[in-house]
Amino acid sequence: MYRGRHVGYLEGSRYKGSTHMLAWALHRITGLGILIFVGAHVIAAFFLNAIGDNISTTITTVYESTPVQIFIYFCVLYHALNGLRLIVEDLWPPLLQYHRELLWFQWLVFLPVFGLPAFLMLMSYLSGGA
Amino acid sequence: MRSRYPDSGSTLEYTLWIFTRLSGVLMLLLGAFAVVYNNLVGGRTLMDIAAQYRWGFFPTYWHVQNTNVPDVFPNWSNSFWQIYALLLFLVAAIHGFNGLRIVVEDYVHRPYLLLFAKGMVAVLFLFTLFAGAVIIFELFV
Numbered sequence: 001m002y003r004g005r006h007v008g009y010l011e012g013s014r015y016k017g018s019t020h021m022l023a024w025a026l027h028r029i030t031g032l033g034i035l036i037f038v039g040a041h042v043i044a045a046f047f048l049n050a051i052g053d054n055i056s057t058t059i060t061t062v063y064e065s066t067p068v069q070i071f072i073y074f075c076v077l078y079h080a081l082n083g084l085r086l087i088v089e090d091l092w093p094p095l096l097q098y099h100r101e102l103l104w105f106q107w108l109v110f111l112p113v114f115g116l117p118a119f120l121m122l123m124s125y126l127s128g129g130a
Numbered sequence: 131m132r133s134r135y136p137d138s139g140s141t142l143e144y145t146l147w148i149f150t151r152l153s154g155v156l157m158l159l160l161g162a163f164a165v166v167y168n169n170l171v172g173g174r175t176l177m178d179i180a181a182q183y184r185w186g187f188f189p190t191y192w193h194v195q196n197t198n199v200p201d202v203f204p205n206w207s208n209s210f211w212q213i214y215a216l217l218l219f220l221v222a223a224i225h226g227f228n229g230l231r232i233v234v235e236d237y238v239h240r241p242y243l244l245l246f247a248k249g250m251v252a253v254l255f256l257f258t259l260f261a262g263a264v265i266i267f268e269l270f271v
Contacts, residue, residue: 028233031226031229031233032229032230032233034226035226035227035229035230038222038226039254039258042258042261042262042265043261045261045265046261046264046265049264049265049268049270050264050270080154080158083154084154084155084158086151087151087154087155090151091151
């Protein structure tokens, strides 16, 4: 709970949690990213079918644009991989001994699986494709 | 700041903690099964990979309507996929909004503001469930 500590953003960013703090923060950010994307998607579909309002088209245009799609891909992939790592560590606590190696292995899987499709999407986007 | 482990003594918190783990795996399995099914019934030649994944993570027929699928019935639209989509949607909504509640509890400290914020999370959750049920079962007026 709240302990009345007031830590500035600059000081907070220098917190020595390093890699695992980054993993925690990214898990939180990507989770909220997925929630916003899925929520917007559901609301757009709901208003399109139930009311037929223009707001659906507006929302759809935003989340179907390539930059948002790349961000969503980052969110889903990171959240899934990081969540699987947390499950493995929680269910087999002896593995916590190797938590650093697990995190590096996670990045080793994440970077190519995210990077290649994101690169292709970005190239297609920059060359005027969909 | 909340630790990764649930507060001891609270059965609900513990249940939700377990649920978050199980539902995370379940969502991946449900998505993978739908993608595999999609490919087995012809999705490999009828649609691109984006449409396959749209189907995988929310198997409702309008996710494949704009592809080359000639007829969405019976492979892509029946009660099985409606219940499948509802299960996936329900599990995902609980997982997501429980996560949002935990984030809100981390950053909102004033008791009445916290109560209000959690109330808003509950309202959003219920509205999303309603909207999802309307979309899946086509309960349009």
